[in-house]
Amino acid sequence: MEKELNWWVPALKGLVFFVLGIFIINQPDTASEAFITYIGLVLILIGIALAAFSYYTRNKLEGYRNYLILSIVLIALGVFTLVKPELAEKLLGITLGLVVGFSGVMNLLVALSIRKQKVPFWVWVLVVSLFELLIAYVFIFNTKIAGLTLMTVLGVGMIVFGMANVIIGINLRRSISFIKSSEQ
Numbered sequence: 001m002e003k004e005l006n007w008w009v010p011a012l013k014g015l016v017f018f019v020l021g022i023f024i025i026n027q028p029d030t031a032s033e034a035f036i037t038y039i040g041l042v043l044i045l046i047g048i049a050l051a052a053f054s055y056y057t058r059n060k061l062e063g064y065r066n067y068l069i070l071s072i073v074l075i076a077l078g079v080f081t082l083v084k085p086e087l088a089e090k091l092l093g094i095t096l097g098l099v100v101g102f103s104g105v106m107n108l109l110v111a112l113s114i115r116k117q118k119v120p121f122w123v124w125v126l127v128v129s130l131f132e133l134l135i136a137y138v139f140i141f142n143t144k145i146a147g148l149t150l151m152t153v154l155g156v157g158m159i160v161f162g163m164a165n166v167i168i169g170i171n172l173r174r175s176i177s178f179i180k181s182s183e184q
Contacts, residue, residue: 007176011169018162024155031155032147036088040081047074093143096150101136104129 024031050071054064061067081088107129115122139146 007169007173009169010165010172014162014165014167014169016162017158017165021155021158021160021162024151024158028148028151028155031151032089033085035151035154036081036085036092039092040078040085040088043074043078043081045078047071047076047078050074089147090143092150093146094140096146097136097139097141097143100132100139104132104136107132 048071050067054061054067054071057067058064107125111122111126111129114125139149
């Protein structure tokens with residue numbers, strides 16, 4: 001007996017992601033709060049899993065204490081995120097700013113380096129690095145914009161992912177219909 005392909009699964013998944021993406025873009029504050037809560041819960045669950053791992057491997061694994069320490073840190077971060085979501089959101093914005101700023105500094109160094117080597121497009125690398133540094137400044141000193149930007153990118157990504165899955169589902173249905181018609 002041949003297994004039946006469920007073309008509607010990727011299509012349904014795509015519709016769910018598409019609707020979630022629209023929701024995130026329309027309600028970024030609510031989505032941001034939910035995202036912070038989700039991060040807190042995931043940190044706690046990972047911490048519990050690592051604590052269990054370190055407990056069950058304590059007699060077999062020499063470095064089990066490292067996992068135990070990491071599990072305690074993750075659980076504490078998760079609880080902190082759930083208890084102080086506003087502060088956690090600010091720290092997330094600052095972290096995003098620092099990451100973008102680090103990238104900006106690295107690109108600035110690359111621009112200066114390739115300028116010395118007379119590479120013609122060094123100015124564009126410089127412009128990108130200055131833009132990254134500006135974004136980093138905004139993210140660090142206005143963390144709300146960082147959160148809204150993150151939610152917008154996440155929302156757009158979910159919409160694109162959703163549309164791609166709907167297209168996959170539709171094409172899978174067409175392929176199934178084509179295969180069945182060619183078998184007859």
